[in-house]
């Protein structure tokens with residue numbers, strides 16, 4: 001398989017970086033040590049520019065190819081890795097396990113950051129391309145909209161980024177394989193908090209109360225009508241009520257109930273439909289029982305939607321690295337969210353899954369990134385740059 005020889009040579013060194021980051025996880029925007037580690041490595045490699053503090057703690061490194069000029073007349077492609085970990089206590093027992101209880105790299109962002117650093121080292125050595133690479137290391141992917149923070153900080157214009165590419169490891173896909181699809185590959189993950197205010201009283205006298213538990217229980221069922229009866233059956237929508245808070249003891253009907261949950265969709269139309277119907281059902285059901293209801297609906301990131309032409313490039317590059325039989329070009333979308341979605345709204349690009357083998361799932365305390373993935377990831381990044389930035 002045409003993994004680049006140099007990428008294979010780099011594996012041991014990049015694994016060391018990966019394990020160092022794994023031992024020292026940081027959360028959301030508080031990735032100061034990780035960002036400092038990244039900037040230090042980029043300095044060692046001799047990249048042309050290093051910008052820190054983009055989107056609070058993001059880092060961008062710039063490498064110009066042999067044919068590039070300083071005035072950025074040539075094309076620039078952005079390669080993005082995320083740096084943050086999760087609030088979780090690791091149970092792998094590995095020698096490089098997290099040293100901090102309650103913090104863990106359970107999504108493999110340690111692997112993403114290290115692979116992009118490996119590619120940076122290679123590209124800074126060889127510069128076998130005509131154009132510019134922007135290496136994007138972002139904070140706060142896990143629910144903090146770090147990608148948006150970097151965009152709002154002017155990253156795309158400041159570095160003249162024309163296209164953006166992202167990569168995520170995926171347990172369940174064998175090491176040495178890639179998977180991607182055109183259009184929506186990851187969902188828009190929205191969340192809601194519904195408060196139903198009734199009238200409390202004695203549990204033996206329900207007729208003197210407005211029972212928010214009774215209304216809330218119906219609501220849990222009724223919301224499923226959106227998936228079953230409102231959304232186009234060929235469009236995906238997941239609505240899950242994940243928390244139901246009400247009451248204190250056996251003989252009291254409480255004043256209020258609070259329901260929390262999430263909505264996952266793969267198109268903006270279905271997303272709008274789901275939000276509107278949730279509002280109508282909540283208000284309608286509460287009104288039918290004489291209760292008051294309020295809903296706090298929060299849209300996190302958009303659908304991660306791959307652009308057609310850039311997805312074709314990604315498929316071609318992945319095929320070049322591992323062969324056509326090891327690239328699934330029409331993988332089922334994931335209903336998890338990914339804030340690279342903001343970058344794909346801002347610039348054309350593509351987000352690809354790279355196999356992480358038979359490990360525990362993402363966000364599981366037994367998960368670990370597989371260091372055997374490293375040469376595949378580096379080869380993909382390097383070939384993407386060299387092939388997208390040829391004359």
Ligand SMILES: [Zn+2]
Pocket residue numbers: 107142362363
């Ligand atoms: Zn994650």
Ligand SMILES: [Zn+2]
Pocket residue numbers: 107108109141168
């Ligand atoms: Zn992730």
